[in-house]
Structures are given as structure tokens and as C-alpha cells.
Amino acid sequence: MQNLAINGGPRAIEATLPSFRDASGRTFGQEELDALNEVIESGKLSFLTGTKTAEFERAFAERFGVKHAVAVANGTAALHTAVTYLNPEPGDEIILSPVTDVGTVIPIIAQLAIPVFADVDPITQNIDAASIEMNITSRTRAIMVTHVYGHPADMDAIMAVARKHDLFVIEDCAQAHLAYYKGKLCGTIGDIACFSFQQSKHMTTGDGGMVISNEDERFGRGIRHCSDKGWPRERGGRDHLFLATNYHMTELQAAVGVEQLKKLDQFVSDRITAADRLTELLSDVAISPVLPLAGTVGVYFFYSFRLDPSKLSVPINDVMKALVAEGIDGFIGYPGQTPLYKYPVVREHKTFGQSGFPFTLPNARQIDYSSNLCPDAEQACRETVCMWWTDRMKEHHLQQIASAIRKVVSAYLKSPVVD
Template identity: 35%
Template sequence: MSAIKIPVYRPSLRGNEKKYVNECLDTTWISSRGRFVGEFESQFARTIGIEHAASVCNGTVAIHLALLALGIGEGDEVIVPTLTYIASANAIAYTGATPVFVDSCRDSWQIDPEDVRRHITPRTRAIMPVHLYGQACDMDALMAIAREHRLFVVEDCAEAFGTLYKGRHVGTFGDISTFSFFGNKTITTGEGGMVVTNDKTLATRARHYKGQGLADHREYWHDVVGYNYRMTNIAAAIGLAQLENAADVISRKRRLAERYRQALAGLPVALHAEQPDTVHSYWMVSILVETPEHRDPLRAHLSQDGIETRPLFFPVHTMPMYAKSYRRHPVAEDLAWRGINLPSWPDMSDEDVQTVAASIRRYFSK
């Protein structure tokens, strides 16, 4: 393996991140109190157009907190796509509920509403759409199913900050939604997440649980088993600075996807396509090769050229802890075995893109 010359991701830190972090250090407000926590929450809510936002320490606990706020627990089922990052399923399992896996749509790679409908049982309490790699799910169809069966909708927007569905930000359709700000996300706090909702009761419940279940009316009195899921002021300071440049970052990522599309034209690969009535934020620019036999050799070839890539997520239903009632999800499996995430950081140069494309071209010309 050659030394990495083009990493799969690198955050863009060209704004007020250092200034705001230094303010935290200078004022000694470095933990979960300080001005940046509230400002980041309120500015994030305004940016996506939602009433309430509660910051947390990472995206996985954001999902857990959202499920806790809804009262999801033992004996419940939550429908989730099998083609997702493991955190979506694990957070369901943390509550004692059962993740029920469904297949993907071939054109969008997102959760298949018709397969959702097929998997609803009397124990189903919620549907968890995951806006995978920055492309929006079919929220009209999913919300209609949820209304018909009186189910909650928990949107996992970990990879989809800036993604739009029919002109609205994802995360504003469900009962409650979550975002991740890990170091490789479109906006980052290093580690961090957000729970958002238009429901004041759910917002209050989420804040209560994330702060160790501390009661409002009595100092150091705890009335539920809570969690220490709070975001630090330092992380929020970075997040606020990131929000200030978010529109530019998303614009650059979308331009990056278009440059890849042009550079890869004529090669036997298919770029993850933006669907009608959506704006794809292209957290990761991803391709499919024609057959699974090409995927790993192509990644090895790129690695030899110093280009880092990732495979698409393994379908969660194939992993040992979730395979007890194994069944096939053929579209998700096919996408997973053929998919590659290409280097996708917003500051990539045209030269970097051409280097990646040239390496792929050399592979297929052998």
C-alpha cells in the first residue's frame, strides 16, 4: 500500500473555528456550559427551518436520545434500512427495541417505502429513514405510510446536512430527527450531534434525558435514569464556525460531484445520482462498478496510487449480531458489494479529481 496522497475525507476549517475555540479557552468555558452551545443550537434550528434543536456529544447518541424521547423500548419494532451505518441499528437495540431491516430502492439507494409497508407488524412503533450519503429518501411516501399506520418517523440525517426534499431540509419531516457532526461530516464539531423536532414536548424530553435526568425544580434531584449526552462549549464553538461557511461547503461538494461526473464519463462506473425534487448534498461522492468482482481490485489499485476509498456500508442484516433471522435484501446487497466512496472533501482540487479519474481509467484499461 502506498502512502496516502488523496484521503477519502478532510474537514474544511477555514473560518472562525480557531477564534471561537480560543474564546472558550480564554474564558475557561470549555465544558457543557457557555455561549456557543445555545448559539449553535439556535442557529442550526434556523438554518434547517425547525423549532427545537438539542446538541449532543455524537450522532449515535442523538439517535438513541430521539428514540428515548418517543418512548421506544422493549417489545417495540423500528423499521430501518439494512443499507446504513451500524449506528442506526445499534441505537434501536440500545432501547431494547428490535430493528427490522428493509431493502433499498435501486435508483436512489434509499429505504424502499414498499418494503417498509411489507414489514409493518402490530409491534411496529416507528420508521427510521436514513438519508444515505446525502441523498434524500422519498419522504412523501414514508410519511403517508406513517400516517396510515400511526407510526412515528425518526429521520437519521447523519450524512445529509444540507440535503433538500421538495425544497425543505431533511430532518424537518419526521416527528424527531438526528444529525452527526463527526470529523468527516459536511459540518463538523470533531465529535457531536443534534436532535431536532417541531414538537415542544419531545424537545423537552430529549433535553431532560441528555442532562442526566436532572429535574428542573430541585437542585441535584434526578427523576429519570438519564444520560450524559451533552455537547461541550468547545465543540459547539467549532460547529457555529462551521455553520457560518456551510452554504459554501455544500456548494463546493456539489461542484465536486459534477467534476467527478465529467471526469468519469465513458468509464464503466455509475455515479450516485441526484433524484428528482431533491438536492443531493454529496456527503460522499460514490460510484458503482458493474460487477462485485471489480470493487475490491479497483480499491486496491487506487490504494497503490495513494488514493484512499471506502466501500459502501455492509448491509446490517448480514452482521452476526443482527443475522439471527437472516433474510435476503437483494438490492441493498447488490449496491453494497459494488459500491465505492471516492475522496469527497470540499477543498479537493481539479487536479485531485483528475488524478482519481486517471487511476480508475488505468484500472479499466488493463
């Protein structure tokens, strides 16, 4: 115990680990610089006059084998575009996971729909199909599926529920670039899919996002119009068909995106290789890594593992503090140590002025978000260590990470009871 860094001992991780926050954990090269320079020299920084946004959209659609791809400003904008396309009535319901980023719930509330939270599978921490079905009502319009940690949700079971109840399926692939579910790319299984290119993602444009689909105008509006002020620019002139926001991607973002997309397969392969190696190195440690379902390919946005509090001599928060002191870049619980529905924006209806809309609409179902709605999600948030991951993790980093985890967990394991 006295050798722990938190108690003054030497750190297991000698230097700072590669980080998504800077060049140590991001892979950029001359290709991105040349593309940016091309845009700057052209003077065309907007998609209205430039060519890079359209090029990025075409390349992304081709990589995923879909008909439509619309570039937007960020991942939340992508999800908002998808919900705007669905065009729910105020008070309609959209089912989602409580183990995800707040960017999933913002678009639902912004369109005056009600977020309904289904519990997660206790092993994968992805949204559970049986819990989805239990939460369906006559007002349910859609299911938003986040492939959390980069590992695919059980899409066969989810799509069976969706088709049975005629529900629209939005795949949130912000953390799941090139993840595969039974041979199919995540993002090509539901009705529409959304990606984020924020700084921490597998490929990045700083911020930025993409919406992809094989359909358009099912609900009387085009996907592209849903991110462009409801404006059918193809007609010429000014004509705004419905209420929609302005979520344009810049040519600078798109230029970087074009080049990053060319490297994405390698980024993802390197993440998986490093994660598999760490799992091997930790095979003798009393933790439970969060791994992909059988028959799927997870892409490790985080490297995550569960701790069993009953086997520890101190609270998990203390274990996490000790891990950080050893040099681990991580935290307890995603999206925090409480699920998404206990954030004030949802639990306390901190939305539009003092109105509480959409939660206080006359036709809205009243849900007690302060209760223990999703027990498995609540437990996962308290027990899961999430470590930031990048494609730049090398063998010596993995050896040191494993050493740090082994050192701390071993120090805080309860002594076995001897009869």
C-alpha cells in the same frame, strides 16, 4: 494492464488527495481558533456555565427553521436521544435501512426495541417505502430514515406510509447536511431529525451531534431531558424523571460548531460542484454513479458508483485494490460488503451479557438476520465503490481521480464478444 500501479506502473493520482482525516480536506480558520480561545480564557468548558452550546443550538434551529435544537456528544447520541424520546416498549419494532452506519441500530437495541430492516431502492440505495410497508407489524413504532451518501430518500412516499400507519419518523441526516428534498431541507420533513458533526461530515466539531424537531413532549418527556439523564434542570434541584443517558456537548465542540455552521453552505456547495464535475468527467466510463433523485439536492458525503460484475474480468475486490493502488481513497460497500443486519451484534444477538436482549424477549418477533433479508441491499454492498469526499477537491484532483477510475475500469472490462 501492465501500466496499472498495482502492477508496478505509475500512479494516476500523483500526490495524496485531500482527506477528511486532516487539514488537507477540512476547512478551519482563525474564526475557530478565536472561538476556542474565547472558551479557554473564560474557563467555562461546560454548557452548565458557558454560552456556546446554547448559541450553537439557536443558530442551528434558525438555519433549519425549527423550534427545538438540542446539541449532543455525537451522531449516535443524537439518534439515541430520539429513540429515548419515542419511549418504545421492550419488543417494539423500529424499521430502518441495512445500508447505513451501525450507529443507527445501537440506539434501537439500547432501548430494547427490535430493529427491522427494509430493503433499499436499487438505484439510490436509500430505504424503499414499499419495503417499509411490507415490514410493518402491530409492534412497529417508528421508521428511521437515513439519507445515505448525502442524497435524500423518497420522503413523500415514506411519509405517506408513516401517516397511514401512525408511525413516528426519525430522519438520520448524519450524511445529509443541507440536502433538499423537493425544496424542503432534509431533517424538517419527519418528526425528529439527527445530525452528526464527526470528523468526516460536511461540517465538523471532531465529534458532536444535534437533534432538531418542531415538537416536544409528545410522549410525556422532553427531548432535552432525553440527553440529560432525564433531569428537568429548569425546575432547580435534582430530580430525574426517567432513565436517560448523559450526552452533553462541550463548549469547545460548540464553539467550533458555531463557526463551522457559518461556512456550511459553502462547504456543501463546493462538494456538489466537485461531484457534478467528476460525474461529467466519468460520463464515458462503464460505471453507474449513485446520484440524487430528480427534484432533490444531494450533498455527496461519499462519491459513490456501482460496478457491474458481469462486465468485469476480475472480482470487484480486485478492481478496488487496483483503484487504491492508483491513489483512490475509498472502499467497497457501505457499511461494508455485507448489510448491517449481518454484523454479529444483530445476527448473533451480541448485546447484554448472554441474554441476547432484546432479540430474545418473550414478546419479540423472531427474525433470521443471517438470511438474505434485503436482496437489493446485499447486492449494493457488493458492487458499490464509496470514495471519501471533501469540499477541498479541486479540478486537478478531479482530473486525476477520473483518470484513475478510467484506467482501472478499462483494464478490467471484459472484451466485447464479436459475432
